[in-house]
Amino acid sequence: MDNASGLIQQRYEIQRQLGKNAGRQTLLAYDQQENQQVVIKLLTFDLDFEWDDLKLFEREAETLKALSHPNIPRYLDFFEIDLPDSKQLALIQGYVEGQSLDSYLKSGRIFTEFEIKQLVKSLLNILKYLHGRKPPVIHRDIKPSNIILGDRTGNSIGEVYLVDFGSVQTLATQEGRTVTVVGTYGYMPPEQFGGRAVPASDLYGVGATTIALLTGKHPADLPQQDLRIQFEHAAHFPPMAGLVKWLTQMTEPDLKLRLSSTQAALEALEYAEFNTYKPAPVQPLPTPTFTIVGVAIAQNMGTSCLSGAFFCGLIGTSVFPVLGTLVGAGIGLAVGLTLGLVNGIFLGLVTRLGFYPLTDARLHRQVVANISTVLVSSIGAVLLLIALAIVESENGIDPVRTKLFVLFLGVPIVVIAGLAARLSGRSFAQ
Structure with a gap:
């Protein structure tokens, strides 16, 4: 990095810092070669460095490189940077223009039930793509700050983007290995505290995010009963019984009772009333x-x-x-x-x-x-x-x-x- 010119690799001009925590930075930069804004994630090998951070950082780069979805940031580059007293790894990815759900919630925006359902369907379709990969890709950190909402058009809520794959994992990486516990308290299901993550773990994050949109509060700030989030009384408006039941199953602490797949969650959302929804098995057409x-x-x-x-x-x-x-x-x-x-x-x-x-x-x-x-x-x-x-x-x-x-x-x-x-x-x- 050229500190005098504020350039990385004599190409990426730093514009501002988007986020920072121990040993990691996220920067907004301008790619002078491609004439576009990009996001640069930096991992620094300093006193705060931990090997688990390197494992997650490299996994994020590998995962993004293999993905191709219009609502997921594009992988652009991955390289090392030699500094006078340390070393950095840089992940370059496409910039998603918009505002996070977290910033909307902090500004006091209230989402209608129609908007919430639109947003949830878009998010579930992104997860359907991720979970449909072989092996399935599990985000493990679904929350409002990792969901970007593009400019709305007409009655549409706008494009919904899922970002920050720093906690991503595939089912293959869990087999026979020590799993790093990651996630965000309030949006993370109980099984992730034990280092286990399955596709239904992301569904819990979707449900908890929906509760945040419905109430304007962090799920961890809401009362719980038997680890179940009690949200109905805190909602901005009386939610329909079907939505309440759907959210109850999405955030069910017992993995066996939770909706198990994105397809099941999408289909269940279509029903105004259901008790314990069990999607019918897909049957091929038997007719010529x-x-x-x-x-x-x-x-x-x-x-x-x-x-x-x-x-x-x-x-x-x-x-x-x-x-x-x-x-x-x-x-x-x-x-x-x-x-x-x-x-x-x-x-x-x-x-x-x-x-x-x-x-x-x-x-x-x-x-x-x-x-x-x-x-x-x-x-x-x-x-x-x-x-x-x-x-x-x-x-x-x-x-x-x-x-x-x-x-x-x-x-x-x-x-x-x-x-x-x-x-x-x-x-x-x-």
Whole structure:
């Protein structure tokens, strides 16, 4: 490090210190070569140095180098620095712009239940990536100061980032070795005090962090009963019973009773009420392609024909009773038959090609419902435009009145078809 110029490796210009504890510093710097801000973590071999610190520091560098996730800091470089009277190790990683949840809590910001759920889902999806590695990567220090919230857009809470992998561990490193006890009191589950950490240990940290957001208090400052955090009375607002039960299972001190995986935690959060949630085992679709497509076609054609005949007949009745009813129902039946066939084929193929075997039922349901709505509404809109073009080309009719009549019938049909397709798609997915 060039103290005169404030540069490291004649490249990284120090801007300010982000954090410091015994033998370690975290600096914000500017990479003059890549024209970007970076974070530099320094480990100094001085009087405060401990070998456990070196083990954790090197493990953090190795772990970050193997990770690739948009909501985790990028590994950039790792090198030694020779000083006149000591030596340093430097870990360079990408800078995440935003504000920590800890700073938001200290400023008095109150998060709504909707925002809390958004944030928790984002955080669990990051952990799903980490725990899905082979071997699983366990962060071991989930807490508000290690969670960065980017700028919010619209109703979204913004991007959620997980930082500081200085306590990270893989399950492989625990086997046959002495494990360093790390973590933060209040956010650390009981098993970590004994040096043990499993994926569910990170879930405890997520639950404790959620409690901090819900109450604005450090979990260690809240009363406990049988090691269980008593948080309901301290919440900024009365939380829904489902959220209370979910948090109780996330912060269950007994590892055997705690939610065991990120997928289980995500699925449990979707349920407003549950007692002891046990996620159903993932079952692959046992049916061949033609069966899946056939079921989709039958489901969609049945719903489309019934809804088309009913609503078009209703509209026809308002124009000309009896005859209009029959004509409207016939038109609705024909349109529903066509749209149901096209939509059924498309949904069946999407299901077979994109979701086989079925491992995420919720995502499948959302995708199928959205595709149905967009596809059928688009086809209906095109058919309506074609009808208007035919009216324009015909002689001997009043084009203005006829167009108004076509729009009067067509627009409600398109809207109803889109809604019916959405319901049909969700029904098929279910």
